Amino acid sequence: MNTEIKNKYIDFLTSICKIETPSDNKANIDKMVDFIQKFAIEQNLQTERFSFSEAGDFLLIKTRECENEKPILLMAHMDTVHKIGAFGDEVVSSVDNWLYGPGVMDCKGGIALGLCVMERLKADSNLKRPVYFLLTSDEEVSSRFSGQTGKDLIIDTAKRAAAVFNLEPSRPRSVTVGRKGILKMRAEIFGVAAHAGNAYFDGASAIKEAAHMVLEIEGLSQREGITYNCGVINGGTVPNTVADKCSIDIDIRVSSMEEMQKAEQTMCDLSQRNVVENTHRTVTVMSKRPPMMVNDKNLQLLEKWNIAAKNLGMDEFKGIIKGGGSDAAYTVMAGTPTLCSCGPIGYGEHTRNEKVDLSTFDDIAELISNTIKLI
Ligand SMILES: [Zn+2]
Incomplete structure (x- = not known):
């Protein structure tokens, strides 16, 4: 990724972290949806917004409408567990290659990464499938505000897709194939x-x-x-x-x-x-x-992920089962092969020390893009 593009996404990530978005703050989440929607349109992506009365709006971003082939679905959430002001006046800060801020890894880093993947793939004329990116607004409270409508939206969107990559934060050389x-x-x-x-x-x-x-x-x-x-x-x-x-x-x-x-x-x-x-x-x-159940479809998708990793000269990724829940539970229920924790590498989620490693962005964006090309 050239430096100009990388800086664009780091600036984007900094901006969305500065809009603090606790799950129950619809006004701020909607403000963030406005910002992301405008950014996506500027990148020549298509957007579709879903309004909720209590929850923040959901946003679906597409490289193009799907015609014959099923799309690939990326997912991330826009809400965070942090109360407004939890990070003090200087909401976002950086030290070396680390960026600190509320939601910087969980899951706003995933939002920046997903859009970066879409930019890469949009320019690739060989790519047979469109890429969709669904942003939800109350993952951290298990869809409490969007309710069954929110869950159904995730399930219906996933049902139409060939595979799902949920861009929750990751740890080196692992992706999540099951969750409690x-x-x-x-x-x-x-x-x-x-x-x-x-x-x-x-x-x-x-x-x-x-x-x-x-x-x-x-x-x-x-x-x-x-x-x-x-x-x-x-x-x-x-x-x-x-x-x-x-x-x-x-x-x-x-x-x-x-x-x-x-x-x-x-x-x-x-x-x-x-x-x-x-x-x-x-x-x-x-x-x-519900739990994200481990199944053969997820494990087969992990195999493709590892083929792409090998082609890029990376070490093998392990499929792990995590105690923390995520929206991936619904995409597995929809019957669609799913990998979770495919986002940027970070540490300290749900704490004041939440940080993301910006130096890993390139590699992960390339790995996701190359896996998508194998599907
Ligand atoms: Zn998360």
Whole structure:
């Protein structure tokens, strides 16, 4: 890639990172969609925008309309886990070949990389298939805002495609062929409020009951099986009142839909009991993301990826299974061969130290482009 093109995409990546896009901030995500759409049109790409009332809009970018051949689908998401201002006033910074910023690897680096791949392939008159690039807006919250419409849009677009490359961040010499599914649940515990000094024994502490429940839930986790993480607790109002309410947000990771059902049932069973007298528990499903199941189609696509890597003189890539979920779960459900974590190499996703290695952009863009030519 010549320096001019590379700089164009680094500038583009810097600009989109400066528009901070937490999953629940539709206004900022839409602002970013405006920016990306304008950029794509300037590169002579076609765009189609899908509006949502609560979620940020989705954007589909195409090298051209498909005629006979099925397109190749690239995917990435525009939302990040970072709250606005989390990276301070200087949102994006760089040290040597590393760029730091909210979403710089997860997944805005993937957006820049995908557009860079489209620019390469658009100029290639031998390429038989069009390339589509679907940008979603609430991946980090398992499609909570775009709901079934968002999931259906991913599935329908993937069904029409010959293969999917999800440009989530990568690690050297590996791509993801399977991912765990995520069940997010909220437990609410209700007790009886009372003055902590005058009527302590008239109260029933929801917090104390929640403490029992946390140990019961976390005790279910198995290293080689389902894991349960009580990640957020909210309860009580002031120190001198026995708390009558407490909630626990729980993140459950599963390897199959059977495990998802089993975990949900286990949580329902737990909600039927209590330890502290006069308290009771409820549980609610907040969101579900199915696992990205490993299958032969994904593994065959990995073989093509490795043929392209070998042709470029690169070492073999391993197919790995990850604990974190992604939108690739839906493209596998659609029956389309899928590889995930095909994006730029980076470290520190979901932390203040998130960074992407700009020096790897060229190689990965070339590898994706060459794999697409084999399909
Ligand atoms: Zn991501």
